[in-house]
Amino acid sequence: MIAWILSLSLILSQPFGNQSTGVIDLQINSAKSDKGVMRILVFKSPKGFPDEIDHSVKALSLRIKDKGSRIEIKDLPPGKYAIAAFHDEDENGKINTNPVGYPIEKYGFSNNAKAYFGPPEFEKASFTLESGIKNVTINLR
Numbered sequence: 001m002i003a004w005i006l007s008l009s010l011i012l013s014q015p016f017g018n019q020s021t022g023v024i025d026l027q028i029n030s031a032k033s034d035k036g037v038m039r040i041l042v043f044k045s046p047k048g049f050p051d052e053i054d055h056s057v058k059a060l061s062l063r064i065k066d067k068g069s070r071i072e073i074k075d076l077p078p079g080k081y082a083i084a085a086f087h088d089e090d091e092n093g094k095i096n097t098n099p100v101g102y103p104i105e106k107y108g109f110s111n112n113a114k115a116y117f118g119p120p121e122f123e124k125a126s127f128t129l130e131s132g133i134k135n136v137t138i139n140l141r
Helices: 002-013
Strands: 022-029 037-043 058-063 069-076 079-088 107-109 127-129 132-139
Touching: 022 037, 022 079, 037 069, 058 069, 079 132, 107 132, 127 132
Parallel strands: 022 132
Antiparallel strands: 022 069, 037 058, 037 079, 079 107, 079 127
16 A cells, blocks of 8 residues: 555656757857856747846856857757847946947847847747757857
8 A cells, every 4th residue: 555655656746748858059159358258148038038137047157268158058948049148248247338329248149140220039039949959159249
């Protein structure tokens, strides 16, 4: 009887359905220098993209080596994602701009989506993650 109860509790503690996850292998290139950090936000929907940390599913800060950064972002459920990144050279936590609002620190988006008079839409930067590894490269501008 006790063995049956233990077996049942073990079965019920296991997740139901396919719980596969994916990994984003993210490479960011073209930083201005190795000073500061790379700031990265990962979004699963257009809400808050590209700069509202409260709406991101992951917020990361990485050291820079050889003017780039690389990380594996693990345990993400399959779906649509978009990534925004910038080189926070002075480590003040925000992207510095000139007097008219144009960024003076390098930045970029997944799909190398271009920013014209403002950031790209989520759809232009988005990609599909399935189970397994998705390679994403962002070249800062």
